[in-house]
Amino acid sequence: MPTMPASWATAQRATGLLLYSCLFLLLPTRTSAAPLTEANAKWNVNLEERHAPESYRGEWRNHTYFPSPGDWRSLSIYQLITDRFADGEPRNNDLYQGGFDVRDMTYRHGGDFLGLTQKLPYIKGMGCQGIWISPIFQNGFNSYHQYSQTDFTLLDQRLGTLDELRQLADSAHRLGMYVIVDVVMNHMGNEFFFEGHQGESAPFRIHEEGSRREYHLRPRRSNSDLHWTPAGRQPYIDFWYNNTWDADASYPGTLYGQHGEPVEDQGQGTYSSSDFHHNGDLQDYYDPFQIHFGKLYGTMDDLRLEHARVQQKYIAMSKALISSCDIDGFRVDTPMQVPLNFYKAWAPAVREHAKSLGKASFGLFGEFYVTPERYATMTGRGRDRNMYGTDRFIDGPATMKGGIVYSYYWYMFTAFVYSQPQYADGFALAYAEERSMIDVYDPANAQNEYAMWNFCNNHDNWRLQSMTSTRHLHVCLVVITFWPGIPLHYAGDEQNFDSPGSALDGWAREELGASLAWQAVPTHQSGNVASRDNFDMTSGNYLFIARLNALRRAHFESFGSEECDKLMTPSPPIQDVLAFIRGCSEEQRVAVLANFHGTETREALLWSPWQEHTELQDIIATSGQLRIVVGAGGRLQTSLPPLAAVALVPGLRRSIPPSVVAVSPSHAAVLSGPAGTVQIVLSFDQPMHSSAADGVSLDGFAGMFSCMTANCTKVAATMLFETFCDGVHVVEALE
Template sequence: MRYTHVRLRSAILAAIISCCIAACGSSDSSDQLALQVPSPEWRDQIIYFILTDRFNDGDPTNDNQGAGEFDPTNNAKYSGGDIRGIEQKIAYIHGLGATAVWLTPPVANQWWDPLVNYGGYHGYWAANFEQVDKHMGSLDDYRNLSSALHKSQMYLIQDIVVNHTGDFFFYDGAWNANNPALGWSRNTASVPVTAPTQAPFNMDDATDPAQRAADIYHWTPDISDFGNPDQLFNYQLYGLDDLNTENPVVREALRSSYGYWISTVGVDAFRIDTAFYVPQAFFSDFMYANDPAAPGIRQVALSNGKASFLAFGEGFVTDAPYQNASSVKIESYMVDPSGADILPAMLNYPLYGTLWDVLTQRHATAELGYRIQDMMQVFRRPYLMPTFLDNHDVDRFLAHGTMAELQQGLLLIMTLPGIPVIYYGTEQAFTEQRGAMFANGYASGGRDHFDTAAPLYQFIAQMANLRKNNKVLSRGTPAILDQDSAGPGAFAYKMSYQSTVAIVAINTSDTAAVTRTFATGLPHGTALESSASVGASSSLSLVVGVDQTVTIAMPPRSAFVWLTAR
């Protein structure tokens, strides 16, 4: 009964808000919450990705819930960042040039898992998909953040999980597929609850015949072979209880749960965690289901005035040089075999992998040329795919890369197709993967890190401004102009959009300056103005010669952007 009530409530809320939008328009007066705003042109956006617990502590009273889960000296425990802390730093984020904030899941979580001696401060171990975690704040805090972002002409992206809940049960080694009760054990020391609190996800006891028959979960042990598709889709990922996403009841509950955040908070987009551990067919249902009680996410978004709701999945795979098998797999989550759309986008992990190899591992720049050309061919919507240099699942770029390499990477993602993502703290030269920006948080060094005069903050702001003011950088078609197949060195490409052209060039060599002449395809006499540079004191404008070429001199680890005059 409670579950049915929740699904109906979501649908009713969507209908009410839709009527309000139709009657009053999508904008609110200054003294009202601005929750439901039209979708932006996503390819023109720049995302700032926040691990909420480590960003800013806006309300110290919610830091410690008294369950032993809070300790800012311990990376495994809560540090105190919250939703109110994000709202307090909107001006800082806006000044960096970001137009959207992506925050880790704010939902009620398992706070501590004694089986792995780690906490759910990151938000990916849900106990209730429709409640705000007490450490993160309140529903009102979340609605206020959404409104404040919208009033600043910014957008809200919520990280979501559909593959699993927290780690509330496990198998002790006696697992038998034909007898799921055998070896099943409750994680009795889990904090603050030992089972999900939301129906139907609370039906997780395989020893209860009724709960076992409900089939809400895959009654399975941990994945031991990640190359086995059956294990990938149906077994537990590092102990996290695997949801049976083939079950219509589970599908309805997940649609209802996440539609709730769109209707109630005004969320503008989703990032979907661990998408590769769920069959593609689930996402077709999740996005497009025609169910009046729990409609697909696209329909919920449309009913709230968001015609281009973005949902991008995580497929954590990269490709070997000059290979694209992983890219093809990523595309299979955006377009099904019949050509129908599934998810609007996926994170561009193959580009991330190639950027790392070329910029830091001295690989041939031709590998980057291949990757750019391949992503434009394999992916139907490359402009909607978020691009990035690091995140909470991989090492910080500066943990192993240099400042010059990072600046080159930033310049590249700001001038290539895709939605650039800046991981919180990059602008402050962080090397700690999940270090805190605020003084009392983990690995902060006892001080705040919101310095708008920091060199990387200023550089990112400059590049973001360049991208936003020149649509050729967010909408242009890339063409490779120059590359080196033998190793590090020169790389150049052209971006073309309508009547505007940009030329981007880098030198990945640490020691050798290079001078390169290459054809541009532009008419003789075309002038290109210097717009941005890295590793050079100045950059002269370019003029296309009689033979349609330009000659560029590039110091080691330099990078440049030129634009045709407008």
Template structure:
């Protein structure tokens, strides 16, 4: 999640999807999708596809490809490819010229950011509208992007290839033309600041949206806009619906004239360009009834987009909505809110047939990139299938233009797993441009002269990730079970990263998908497949070279040793070879499912084997070797270091190598407590940087809160698990952060005894205090959570992403953010004695928030951020005694 500033700049984005008029999709054939019919002579308008079979490629048009340099600079000071806040030069012609690249990747449709005439520059926030979400005219193509004919040419070219066009649209707001310096609901004409310096002009030009000025009585009386201030509390529904999102002028979508104008504006693009679907921005800020009117209105003069598209032969016009809301593990508050935009509560009628699956997005990142227990993904995947009436029409994604790139804090191995997951589960996969080229810059350009491109074009069809995506899209297209099937979770790890397995079933076809999300070998044991004993399973796809055809064992169970970060897709081959009778067996005397206070003794009997490995939570690398006594009995001490959450269920199993599992799976829980190891009380008011001259951004959300002022830091431990309690002056949630706090980023450096680390503090213009070198670096803020090892780190590079990342808890009452670091990170240590910790505060928004000499609304100020340390407050080096 971006900061409110980023949301202000992009006007919030994301979406959902829908097969409009055909009702719930029925199971399809177990074959590739039917090729589209030959296009008509004029391919501007083509019938709708089955959207379950589509793969979307999402582009920010200004940053994708520049086909016409002549339209780059409109002479308003808005164009500068060296500045990420300004236009870079990408356009519709460039996008059309790169369709071979997109189609070669396996995408079947292009989703592009709003192409409408936009506010080019907003001097109140020093940012430009290159992204398209600050409209001045909903029925004009922005001249930076080309002409209406350029847009038609793109549509025709897509359709001639059997591809489709999805346009991003906004119903909630337009550009920032006014704001309140102080709000008086009794006099909405007072305390108004008009954005007179906006370029190319101040205010929309399209009627009736040109009635935007609250200082004019006629405009106020028209009620085209809400005369309200910016949202202060996202938990208040009235503010969410009727106040301004980050000062963007909020449309009164309950006004019949506004509704008619919006329908007319977007019917225009269906008629004139042949658009096949809409991505509907910020739908949480629009009443459900307004969404219903926009989609379904029967007004003959200005019909809803669904009946209007139907009149042009598009029976299944796609319309997917964005609602940025994510859930904590095993919770579904956001899921229920998203579901409320799929079905009208009062009538039970369908609203949007799909929404971007933001809860699944977050959990996918938590599990694959951040090393969370795979049971979290099992819950989320199952919940998506039950909470959403049309799960196959919920677009799925790994990142987008409003959040950090996956590779900003996740490894490439994790990204590869995330891509395979997205291509083998229900939903419409969305690929964000540049993912296939390994982008870490959120809105970097693909073309040589664009922002963040590094001086070269990025359309490399030989890139490893491009090749992987091409293989995975082919897998999805070839096997209908991944497009139309229903998933069942077969195995998950409640305690840590590791095994995750599910099967997909559709029309008699079945496939099995197996992951090891851990960075070490894992054991998949006793997986019930439902197949006959000895059934062969062929490999359809794999991310590891050790994958081979396998067979089920006794009772149709499957057991496998999985390399680190393995991912495999299996399908029954149809042949069955009965397995030999099992001659060896291990039994456990202890009762399964109990709770233990710490390390404990485990015993049992064994036949047909002299020794075995006792595998705990699927971890093979550290599994102890247990020797069987002459009388057939055995006993061993099971270590529980790092097992600190009493709610988590752990597992263990006896394993004798290869695929031979010798026991049933045994489960237990551990009851532990954390004890305080060290407390540092930090002075109040020292959040002024190392020179004492730093200031917070001038926006009022910082000024009185001082979220970066550390007050107390406590280190707690349980075995070799470390918990940090970071108390600040204030914990705020002004911007609705998914991690439970905002306006501050904590960067924590960890020095592990006996290891060699680095002293440089990446991207902070600083080095660690004397006597410390970091082996782990934690960077967390309201919307990201990343952990790095020092390999590859420098003054500009963050290092190598590793997992598991810190578990985050927030207690607003005590103004404390808790970060728990798994004992897995401190392997070889029985205690935390000698571990060193150094904590800093700043803020983060796709990079550390800038520091500039003079005051600004959204930047820290008081020094030169090119050389001065980006440290607001810090602790001394804290050493665990």
């Protein structure tokens, strides 16, 4: 049965410690992808048996594909690194290439598709309707993050099989959720070095200058360890290098710099018959040629994506993934390092293929860790710096629908981490500037839809709360919930993870399950919350995020109009306060006020669209709600304590689904002691019908709970202690 939002409560019980001595003997295998074979069929999304990558294809026989959301803006998205979420099948942990060690935060920890599938109700209960999972294809040793792929059709065996990925997609769709897969196309693993620079950085080169020409590529492995391919022995089975120099070749298409400036290649000479760039390492991120053709970090082989031959291979592989696994969208890694002509070919091909399967609005979202001028070139039809504020666009079809934007994050970060609350005024300025630059027209819905992703944390940064406080995080969560765009929640924020350090170094990539690695990183006197099982659906942050998502749905509903992206902000801005009014109709408007100052109260004054004497009330607080009466001319005035954030609406509060707000014994409690009785109590946040008790079960068995109060805000069951066997026990509250 489906669960109501935020209504699951999971409690783990153990009456003792039971050790199991099971021995699994698994031999690591090295399976090549590409053409479908009997050996790789369990993990291959490609069904083509010929070794012709441009003809790869997928299929899910007798399957009905899940349709796209009516409006992507209506979703909240939950981001996770699959290896760092839940381990559902321990037998695959070291199945391929090694790198599994739960004691080390920089190694693999065993999360997989099965574990994620089992925990989908946990994510759904938080009110997140979309999940963004880390890359899924084959990587080498360790690479728990999955961004150093060696193949684009063979699933990493440590994450699970094709059937298990399909089970994940099917289970998500039955819960009304959408699956977004992180895809990498700019680069692959680190199988080559540049001739003459093994073990050291290779200065960037383009074309030929005197005796200095672009480099020959040299495989790191011996010839006997390479794959047999139609292009001879190769490090990668589907993408092939070639050291044949073409003196007349140049780089096709227009490149764009960090400031949105167009650049054309005027030179000649390159290894055009190679699927990889031979230019050396990326060292200057403001050089348009380096950022598109250079080797990222000096460790990731850069694909020649501006070439039609390479484009057709990757397009075929992308289609195969959608067809074989019913994926709903892609999050695109490092798009700023990919020539735009690739996206002008890939994006429409992917969208048309998905549409043929019944997905009318397949999601394409980029990682926009770059200037707005740069991501403006690859949002919608794209604009360069000469097109802002006009109806002119870069030639060709639309590319990304939106992406993860950092502009608002950096304003929040500066205000909170550096105690510069005046940066609250940057939000309105950035939004106005951005809207004049980017194209947000969605041809599928024939309207403008601002679909950028806003976040407080992600897998590439320090966690905000590790540098500030939970109160700071809550202000940020309120802002991203109601600000235009799509709120993005990073796994662990709902449990208030606060390990200090960069996520790129592994520090802020904690898993939700019990972890040995994080026991060695105490963040409080009691240790690190990330060291225990954290699938706690009654934690404070979990309930706060669930409430915000429920309020967003209640007041903006399914979005569906351009009105949703219109923003009213005070001019001049209020000192240290972010204030805005937004809604999808006049009846749905919400006024959000957030004081960014950490120690001082601020007076907020703005002019609203509501009539005089209209009473507004805060919908975020669950008790002692702020109430304001609108003054003459729509005057709205109130005092905001430090780090206060309110969302004000007129009239009666809209109803939101009930939540389980407490469980006793608490999540992950261990029961021990003399024989007797154990009382299990669930508390709801609002009065319930008496039938609610019938929907509560223990280990799958219902009928044991009854209401403790007249309004059934608490239900309980009394059990004999001896009825609990050793192990994990689960309490569920179903619709």
